[in-house]
Amino acid sequence: MLEVKELSFDYREREILKDISFTAMAGDFLCILGPNGAGKSTLFRCILGLHKRYNGIVSIHNENIKNMSQVKLAKKMAYIPQSHYPTFNFKVLDIVAMGLTVHLDKLASPTGEHEKLAYEALEQLGISYLWNRGYGEISGGERQMTLIARAVAQKSFILLMDEPTANLDYGNQIRVLEKVRELAQEGYTIIMTTHNPEHAFIYGNKMLMMQKGEITCAGCPTIELTEELIQNVYGVSVEIHEIYNGDVDTKVIVPKLKGDYGKNVSMDRREYSLL
Numbered sequence: 001m002l003e004v005k006e007l008s009f010d011y012r013e014r015e016i017l018k019d020i021s022f023t024a025m026a027g028d029f030l031c032i033l034g035p036n037g038a039g040k041s042t043l044f045r046c047i048l049g050l051h052k053r054y055n056g057i058v059s060i061h062n063e064n065i066k067n068m069s070q071v072k073l074a075k076k077m078a079y080i081p082q083s084h085y086p087t088f089n090f091k092v093l094d095i096v097a098m099g100l101t102v103h104l105d106k107l108a109s110p111t112g113e114h115e116k117l118a119y120e121a122l123e124q125l126g127i128s129y130l131w132n133r134g135y136g137e138i139s140g141g142e143r144q145m146t147l148i149a150r151a152v153a154q155k156s157f158i159l160l161m162d163e164p165t166a167n168l169d170y171g172n173q174i175r176v177l178e179k180v181r182e183l184a185q186e187g188y189t190i191i192m193t194t195h196n197p198e199h200a201f202i203y204g205n206k207m208l209m210m211q212k213g214e215i216t217c218a219g220c221p222t223i224e225l226t227e228e229l230i231q232n233v234y235g236v237s238v239e240i241h242e243i244y245n246g247d248v249d250t251k252v253i254v255p256k257l258k259g260d261y262g263k264n265v266s267m268d269r270r271e272y273s274l275l
């Protein structure tokens with residue numbers, strides 16, 4: 001269990017986070033929403049122990065992270081950034097094996113056993129066929145899956161993900177989030193920031209809304225995330241519709257459109273050929 005209790009933080013006396021409290025349990029898929037500059041990344045940096053000067057407590061299984069070494073913390077919690085390019089074109093298997101560094105003794109090198117574990121993590125994510133490819137030569141979705149495999153190899157059961165689907169095409173967004181949801185079903189704790197409130201409806205079982213460094217709404221997305229909340233936070237009018245999506249009831253968000261954009265005007269075949 002990850003618990004954040006009465007956390008506040010400032011950058012040079014400019015208060016950024018105010019009285020943040022929440023818990024995330026095994027199996028939770030917690031989506032953190034909020035407009036640009038709300039403080040989501042700063043909150044992640046505090047939880048990851050990168051900012052130490054905060055007030056309040058971040059604890060894992062009731063142990064304050066300030067009392068843990070970086071290695072101990074990394075064994076419990078992994079960070080998955082947005083897809084990035086490393087300066088060196090490492091093999092995908094090597095990138096995943098880097099997640100095992102926390103389990104190695106000082107100055108020890110990875111062995112065949114570590115490579116096997118890294119390969120198994122790739123298999124778990126369904127991308128073992130990529131093992132020998134250069135990380136700089138695979139697609140954005142494949143890179144994101146590789147970073148998730150690295151976190152899985154790290155054997156940390158709390159995964160912090162900062163907009164993991166930013167820059168991914170529609171199909172890859174769904175493939176990545178489906179995999180993340182499977183990990184939550186296996187008992188991982190997922191804490192993910194996202195700019196798409198629908199992610200909270202479709203994948204999350206809990207949500208936090210952050211505004212100006214404070215949590216202004218928290219709970220079950222299908223109950224708490226309303227048209228009024230989205231209007232207030234993002235300043236846009238939307239309609240929320242309930243749908244039955246296979247096995248589950250969920251909700252979708254549709255922006256309210258003003259006026260007729262001439263969408264029903266049919267295009268002449270010659271116009272198509274110009275596209």
Ligand SMILES: Nc1ncnc2c1ncn2[C@@H]1O[C@H](COP(=O)(O)OP(=O)(O)OP(=O)(O)O)[C@@H](O)[C@H]1O
Nearest residue numbers: 011012014016034035036037038039040041042043
């Ligand atoms: N190093 C810094 N020094 C001073 N202020 C900072 C620093 N980093 C971030 N801030 C400020 O802290 C506030 C919160 O920023 P943060 O990046 O945490 O927001 P966010 O919710 O992650 O935003 P986004 O959705 O745009 O990524 C912003 O007002 C930002 O300008």
